[in-house]
Structure formats: C-alpha cells, structure tokens
Amino acid sequence: MRGVVWIRRDLRLQDQPALTAACAECDEVIPLFVFDDPLLRARQFGAPCVTFMVSCLDELAAALADQGLALQWRRGDQIEEVLRFVVDVKADVVYWNRDYEPASIHRDWKVQQALMAQGVVVRTFKDHVVFEAEEIRGSTGDPLQRYSAYRARWWTKWHAATPPLLPSPVRQRNQRAGGSSPKIALPTAEDLGYQTVPLSIAAGEKEAQRRLRWFLDGPVHRYVEGRNIPAIDGTSKLSPHFRFGTLSARTAVHAALGTLATGGSVSRRDLLTWIDELIWREFFLQILSAFPQVASGPFRSKDGLPRPRPAGAEWTRLYAAWCNGRTGYPLVDAGMKQLNQTGWMHNRVRMVAASFLIKDLRIDWQSGERYFMQQLIDADLAANNGNWQWASATGTDSMPGYRIFNPLLQSRKFDPEGAYIRQYVPELAAVPPDKIHAPHLMTQKEQNLAGCRIGRDYPSPIVDHRQAREEYLALGKQLVMR
C-alpha cells in the first residue's frame, strides 16, 4: 500500500501520529509539503515566521532522508496541489494531522471529499493539541468559555486518559525498507518572496528538544516569578516550536510532569504554572475551532466598550509610533523594538503593549493583532487572536474592560533597573534607573549627562497615560457600572 503523509504544522519525526500510522500501515510512504502560494502572497505572516518554517523544513527533509524517506514538495494552491500529487503518485491512502483554524478546516474538508470521491482513503489524527475541542466540554456538551473550568476538565481528562507518546515511526519503517534517500533542495524564504532573517530562536526538532531540556533543567525552577521579568530568559521560548509542531504539546507535558515524578528539586507550583500556559494555548485553539467567527471579529458584542479612534491622520500618527516603538513609554517601546528586531516579544510586554494600543491610544485591537501576526516568529491565529481579544475585553474569558495596564508601573515592577529597556532602546542606555521608566521627567542637565535629549533622541510620551485612561473609562461608562 502506498501512503502520502501531508505534512503541515507538524515538522518533526518524534511523536508524529500521521507519520507513525503511515509507516506502520504502508509499504511505501511519501511525505509531502505544499507551500501555500495564496497564503504566502497574502502576507499574513512575516519574514521571521517564514524563515523559521523553511529552516525547520530543511532539517526535517534531512532527517527524513536519513531514514529512507524523501520529502516531496509542491508550491501553489494547497487543495489543487495535494489532489494532483495523490493522483500522480497513485496513492492509496493520505494521512494528515488535523488543524483547527477555520480556513484549514474548510481546506481539509474539501481535500477529504475530493479524495474520497476518487476512492482514496483519508486518515486524520489529533496532534496539535493534547485534547481536541470535542474532548473537553461542559456538562451541557457545549464548549467551555471560562479558562478555569476548561483547565479543571483538561486535568480530569489527563488523569483519566493520559495520551501516550508515540514511538519514532521512521525507525520502524527504516528497519523494513533500509537505506536512505537523496536529500532534496527546498525553496528558501527568498524563493517564497520573503527575506531570510537571522533567527532569534533556532529552528528544528533537535533544537526544540534541546530547548525543552534546557528549560526544564533551569528556568522552570523559578518560572512563577521569572516568567514576568523580560530582561531574563525566564520562559521556554518554545512558542514557534509549538506553532510549527517541531515539538508536540504531549511531549512537553510528559517531560514536565516527568521532572516532578523523578523527585527533582523543581517546585510543583512552578511546573504546573508552566503547564497552565500550555493549557491556555489549547483553550484558545478550542475557542477558535468552536467559534470560528472570532477569527474575523469580536467574540462578544462590543456594547459598553469605547469606540476605537476613527481612521485619519491622528490614527496613523499614533499607530506608526506604536509599531515603531516611539511612544515615549520605554517598556512599550522596548517591546515593540524587540518584536521588530527579533520577531519575538516577552509575554508580559505583549500584554502591556496590547493594552496600550487599545486603551491608551484607542486603536482597534484588530490592527494590533494584524501587526503582531506579520512580525511574530510564533505568529499563531488562535493564540494571537485569543490574547488580543483578551486584552480588548471582547474575548471569551477576558481581562475586564476597565482594567488598564499602567505602562509606568508595569515597567517599574517588572524591569526595575531598566535592563530590558536599555537592551532594546539603546538611546536610553545611560539614563539612571530612577528615570528610565519616565525619561521625559529628566531635567536638561540629566538629559545631557545621559546623552539623550527628549524630543530629539527619544520621544516625549505621545499621550498622557492618566488622561488617556480617564477618557477611555468615560467613553466606556457602562463598562465600569456593570
């Protein structure tokens, strides 16, 4: 039997359900990746994300070749290319791991219908999450909209039916088939119309495994505090790996719980807080799959929320300042510069920057969502949309609309010495710690000493936070009264 494994966001060999099944069931296995031209042309993602994907694919192709499997690739419309390929190679079965984005669900349904009409068997698998939306429901069978309830069910399910890790499928196949395949040349980011950029987080399955071990041996030991400090490596930076499936969420949870079971020194609190984040990831994925409308609009009606600022010159000026990290609020600016320079931004700063755009600048959250998608190395529709909706109070389980992050207090609390700010806003490098969070309050003499003239080297605040906060709350009066 000849099987095609349609590889998508599962760029690994370990614990890879579709590949494992194909290798167990077929005499001949052909892995296929299709570069989606319409999606690439739409520019929803940026160079860091595309460079990361291409780099992961290079490593995957080499790893598959070592095991006797030659990755094939096509470029064009995904549906047409997959269907054409299956006919060309005369496959009997097509395997893939399920995706939960609305457009992907629609695409997969179309491919499945067309293949079945041709008599080709289709086998699909859960992979991207530990539990799919249908597996975790409320007592009425509806999707859960509160994270706390979802989390409780998630753990109940984990204890009742812990998903096992799969053995490496290719080794099994290699034992039968023997030999290795010639390595193939894949397109570069340039070939796909993007720039190849230096990666701030190294790509590939081996690196994902290494990073997971590094994190569980070190930073997780003080995750509860460390995860909020943007100046240190306090989090795993595994997000692009989960995004492209170079690491499975199952592997991460098993490995994390394994460190507890082996009686190491890691605290339960730190470890479970980290797993909570993986559960947030699944929570947002199940929201997206159960309520696909969130991809294009708010989950909740916007009643009571202040109207965003209308388009115009002021909108353009404020939005450009936010995108370029020129707001005059050093923590926000450091975050935006980290994003623009590295394709990644610390979670705490993502929350502050999002709140600032929506509530201080009163710019619609979807403009921020779009910008993040275009810049992030871990750009992921479910996580990005879920978090932007959380920040804008339009989501399922959101931050209250009246809660507004104070960028100054956040800065003082989480970057007290300004180490993070200094790294990404070098014009503030010599500003003393007591002024780094509000450099516009420096006297002329202090500005001269720090080599930073406000208004010339670094901007004055583009809005006054206290005033912007009051305006926002006044405009959304019903919100506060609720």
Ligand SMILES: Cc1cc2nc3c(=O)[nH]c(=O)nc-3n(C[C@H](O)[C@H](O)[C@H](O)COP(=O)(O)OP(=O)(O)OC[C@H]3O[C@@H](n4cnc5c(N)ncnc54)[C@H](O)[C@@H]3O)c2cc1C
């Ligand atoms: C406005 C905004 C936009 C965001 N956009 C994205 C995005 O496009 N892609 C993305 O992967 N994450 C996004 N996040 C969530 C979060 O910021 C990143 O997942 C996290 O910073 C990645 O760093 P890490 O891998 O070191 O996380 P860790 O702290 O090590 O967490 C482990 C994993 O849990 C998941 N996770 C952590 N926090 C969250 C969260 N709040 N929501 C969902 N999953 C989470 C990630 O997969 C992460 O890799 C966004 C957050 C905000 C506030």
